[in-house]
Amino acid sequence: MGPMSALTRNEAQIRARLLDVRHYEVALDLTTGDETFESRTVIRFTARTAGDTFVELKPDELRSATLDGHPLDPAALTDGRLPLTGLTEGPHELRIAARMRYSRTGEGLHRFTDPADGETYVYTQMFLDDVQRVFPAFDQPDLKAVFEFTVTAPAHWTVLANGITTRIGERPGDGDERPGDGDGDDGPGDGSAPEAGIWASAPTPVISTYLAAVAAGPWHSIRTEHAGLPFGIHCRRSLAPHLDADAQEILDLTTACYDRFHDKFTEPYPFDSYDQAFVPEFNAGAMENPGLVTFRDDYVFRSAVTDAERQRRAVTIAHEMAHMWFGDLVTLSWWDDIWLNESFAEFMGYQTLIEATRFTETWTGFAMERKPWGYDADQRPSTHAVAPDAAAVPDTASALLNFDGISYAKGASALRQLVAWLGEKDFLAGINTHFARHKFANASLADFVDSLAAHTDRDVHTWAETWLRTTGVDTLTPRLQESHGGWTLTVDRTGSRPHHIAAGLYDRAPDGAIEPREVLALDVPSDEVLSVSGPRPALLVLNDGDLTYAKVRLDETSLETALRGISRIPDPLTRGVVWNSLRDMVRDGELAAADYLATAEAHVPDETDLAIVQGVLGFTRAQIADRYLTPDRRGDALTTLTTIARDLLRRTEDGTDPGLRLLAVRTLVDSATQPDTIAGWLAEGTVPGGPELDPELRWRILARLSVLGAADEAGIDEALAADPSGTGREGAARCRAALPTAEAKAAAWERLFHDDSLSNYLFTATAQGFWQPEQADLVREYVPRAYTEAVTLAARRGPAIAEAAGRWALPGHEITEANLEAGHTALTAPDITPLLHRKLADHLDDLTRALRARR
Numbered sequence: 001m002g003p004m005s006a007l008t009r010n011e012a013q014i015r016a017r018l019l020d021v022r023h024y025e026v027a028l029d030l031t032t033g034d035e036t037f038e039s040r041t042v043i044r045f046t047a048r049t050a051g052d053t054f055v056e057l058k059p060d061e062l063r064s065a066t067l068d069g070h071p072l073d074p075a076a077l078t079d080g081r082l083p084l085t086g087l088t089e090g091p092h093e094l095r096i097a098a099r100m101r102y103s104r105t106g107e108g109l110h111r112f113t114d115p116a117d118g119e120t121y122v123y124t125q126m127f128l129d130d131v132q133r134v135f136p137a138f139d140q141p142d143l144k145a146v147f148e149f150t151v152t153a154p155a156h157w158t159v160l161a162n163g164i165t166t167r168i169g170e171r172p173g174d175g176d177e178r179p180g181d182g183d184g185d186d187g188p189g190d191g192s193a194p195e196a197g198i199w200a201s202a203p204t205p206v207i208s209t210y211l212a213a214v215a216a217g218p219w220h221s222i223r224t225e226h227a228g229l230p231f232g233i234h235c236r237r238s239l240a241p242h243l244d245a246d247a248q249e250i251l252d253l254t255t256a257c258y259d260r261f262h263d264k265f266t267e268p269y270p271f272d273s274y275d276q277a278f279v280p281e282f283n284a285g286a287m288e289n290p291g292l293v294t295f296r297d298d299y300v301f302r303s304a305v306t307d308a309e310r311q312r313r314a315v316t317i318a319h320e321m322a323h324m325w326f327g328d329l330v331t332l333s334w335w336d337d338i339w340l341n342e343s344f345a346e347f348m349g350y351q352t353l354i355e356a357t358r359f360t361e362t363w364t365g366f367a368m369e370r371k372p373w374g375y376d377a378d379q380r381p382s383t384h385a386v387a388p389d390a391a392a393v394p395d396t397a398s399a400l401l402n403f404d405g406i407s408y409a410k411g412a413s414a415l416r417q418l419v420a421w422l423g424e425k426d427f428l429a430g431i432n433t434h435f436a437r438h439k440f441a442n443a444s445l446a447d448f449v450d451s452l453a454a455h456t457d458r459d460v461h462t463w464a465e466t467w468l469r470t471t472g473v474d475t476l477t478p479r480l481q482e483s484h485g486g487w488t489l490t491v492d493r494t495g496s497r498p499h500h501i502a503a504g505l506y507d508r509a510p511d512g513a514i515e516p517r518e519v520l521a522l523d524v525p526s527d528e529v530l531s532v533s534g535p536r537p538a539l540l541v542l543n544d545g546d547l548t549y550a551k552v553r554l555d556e557t558s559l560e561t562a563l564r565g566i567s568r569i570p571d572p573l574t575r576g577v578v579w580n581s582l583r584d585m586v587r588d589g590e591l592a593a594a595d596y597l598a599t600a601e602a603h604v605p606d607e608t609d610l611a612i613v614q615g616v617l618g619f620t621r622a623q624i625a626d627r628y629l630t631p632d633r634r635g636d637a638l639t640t641l642t643t644i645a646r647d648l649l650r651r652t653e654d655g656t657d658p659g660l661r662l663l664a665v666r667t668l669v670d671s672a673t674q675p676d677t678i679a680g681w682l683a684e685g686t687v688p689g690g691p692e693l694d695p696e697l698r699w700r701i702l703a704r705l706s707v708l709g710a711a712d713e714a715g716i717d718e719a720l721a722a723d724p725s726g727t728g729r730e731g732a733a734r735c736r737a738a739l740p741t742a743e744a745k746a747a748a749w750e751r752l753f754h755d756d757s758l759s760n761y762l763f764t765a766t767a768q769g770f771w772q773p774e775q776a777d778l779v780r781e782y783v784p785r786a787y788t789e790a791v792t793l794a795a796r797r798g799p800a801i802a803e804a805a806g807r808w809a810l811p812g813h814e815i816t817e818a819n820l821e822a823g824h825t826a827l828t829a830p831d832i833t834p835l836l837h838r839k840l841a842d843h844l845d846d847l848t849r850a851l852r853a854r855r
Contacts, residue, residue: 059099634773
């Protein structure tokens with residue numbers, strides 16, 4: 001199994017001109033062992049002219065290949081490509097049989113054995129070019145085809161796929177396959193238990209290779225019907241009680257979004273069913289496989305969660321359903337237009353929940369969780385345009401780098417600004433024209449803009465060039481000048497984009513409440529100096545309502561009002577905009593980290609919106625305490641966080657806000673500097689006044705006790721015996737790596753960088769436990785080693801582990817010039833992979849920003 005060559009855009013264009021791919025018949029045998037499976041594929045395609053091309057495949061062993069009945073030499077397979085030479089004009093049939101290797105990193109066909117009950121599950125993740133790990137394909141998004149799967153699986157398994165699946169037969173112990181009548185109950189004539197079941201999927205409409213999907217295992221399934229279509233939700237059997245508890249909520253959200261999208265879109269849902277499978281060790285939040293959406297099974301909540309976290313799951317459900325139209329029905333032509341998939345689904349996910357569900361404040365969650373992700377990414381050296389030029393995405397390796405806060409959060413913010421500027425009616429009319437023109441085909445940014453332009457007199461093409469082809473974050477700064485009988489407002493813009501925004505004016509009441517006065521509509525830039533009658537406001541908020549994507553600054557009076565009274569602002573989204581302004585000022589060195597911490601201490605105890613509490617406390621804990629304040633001030637910052645948490649606990653003693661209380665408990669645990677209180681909770685199994693400790697809280701407490709040196713291997717083993725689930729294994733790995741001993745660190749290091757059997761989730765958990773600011777002296781010897789060993793690891797284990805290593809396995813706590821120097825040296829390593837290079841460059845930029853904030 002050699003490395004695969006990255007497909008270039010030029011190669012893809014040549015192949016798309018040559019081939020018309022019609023049909024894939026894929027047969028998978030999942031009964032051949034724990035490490036490999038058998039894959040047999042028939043591809044029917046037409047060559048438009050005579051020529052040469054290749055098909056991609058990454059087998060453990062290529063057993064045979066024939067083209068139009070003529071054998072091909074398996075030895076010709078090089079770097080994941082099998083040459084197809086001498087094609088004549090007309091139809092062709094390619095048959096390939098191969099032994100393929102299961103994945104442990106969430107790429108290709110991932111295999112997971114549940115430690116809770118010993119049951120095994122497999123599922124595909126074909127994105128971006130990992131179909132080659134499962135079956136051969138002409139692997140590019142603009143060569144769409146029909147897919148049909150036949151899957152042989154253990155007898156007690158269920159098989160899911162893009163199309164409706166049927167159990168068509170069984171294989172008895174002698175290995176002879178026998179067709180059945182399709183009712184799922186066929187058995188050997190002698191009455192003995194079958195060795196395997198044989199499943200077939202209905203043919204799909206034409207879809208891209210990266211969207212083909214199979215999931216197999218002894219699923220716990222809940223099925224229903226809506227609008228004449230079968231709907232299903234599925235999870236591991238060990239999670240069945242937890243899925244059952246939330247099934248009605250999940251299905252109600254799903255069908256509400258389905259109905260709302262049918263109100264918005266003129267094209268009907270294009271597939272024959274809608275299954276949602278919650279799968280283990282999934283790298284992303286979810287994947288929009290047509291008819292079979294896969295989600296990380298963290299969304300099946302084993303433990304208590306806040307309503308903000310339920311909203312996050314709901315957004316993901318809506319996001320993936322939006323992809324059925326934008327991404328699946330109409331698909332990008334090449335990976336430079338990934339934003340067409342992700343930005344649209346991101347925007348629609350948040351907006352549709354407001355319109356169709358109980359989650360009516362989703363844009364506040366977006367402001368606190370997603371927009372900072374976009375803002376941060378857009379200010380790093382690795383920033384890129386939402387819609388980069390084709391030259392910036394020359395191959396699949398470079399395309400993989402752009403799945404970030406820019407393609408998701410910035411792109412969705414741009415679309416929200418577009419709707420504010422264009423109007424929702426014209427926007428939706430353009431969207432529906434786009435679907436009608438390009439359904440079951442591919443499209444580009446130019447196609448999308450042309451569809452919008454057909455419904456408006458506004459210059460959408462210039463807007464797209466200005467917003468989607470440029471990089472960086474604009475900054476909007478108000479200048480207020482008092483005048484006779486009133487005051488004037490000018491908005492300075494650093495940047496290049498036009499903004500249609502609202503400016504909220506607020507007054508301070510005698511009791512300290514901040515009361516709305518007026519909302520001004522502004523277009524920026526403008527030569528106009530806006531004159532306003534009446535007294536100067538106590539608080540002026542640019543981008544009130546958060547309709548654009550820009551950093552906003554506060555004038556001196558407004559800043560003083562915000563620091564004194566942010567929790568008294570009546571609207572949560574406005575509070576979110578102001579909190580983000582303070583966050584950006586800290587990151588840009590314009591507001592002291594200590595002032596942000598003091599503002600959090602003063603106002604979070606009175607905050608009512610869970611997304612704001614979660615966002616502010618998360619930034620304070622991870623960035624203010626661990627990075628922006630010097631080590632000698634970190635203890636005081638953690639004490640402040642525990643004080644905030646105790647205030648929230650006192651406020652929620654009456655049980656009226658369990659989500660807020662849960663956030664308080666988590667914050668107190670994560671910020672504890674002494675073990676006694678949380679060790680007592682663990683021993684008692686409850687927090688005084690509630691909640692009782694569930695598995696998530698138990699592992700969270702044990703992880704913090706491990707950091708503080710108040711836990712040991714025996715205690716971790718005991719906890720794992722009590723919770724032998726996949727999540728329990730991850731908790732134990734995190735705790736072991738966090739123990740403050742040289743032996744524990746050496747063992748964790750060996751697992752991270754030299755044990756290639758470690759799954760993606762166990763790798764992440766181990767890395768999360770390893771680096772702890774409290775243990776800086778203990779792990780200092782590993783700081784320079786992390787960079788050199790990450791380079792080798794990423795090259796050896798591939799993109800998923802490279803992504804995890806870049807995010808979790810690099811020393812972000814060590815805010816020193818020496819750390820920066822070691823990282824910059826690794827950045828120039830000749831064998832560093834593109835993905836790790838991007839992650840490392842971002843990591844170093846974050847370190848530089850933290851160093852600057854400390855000075």
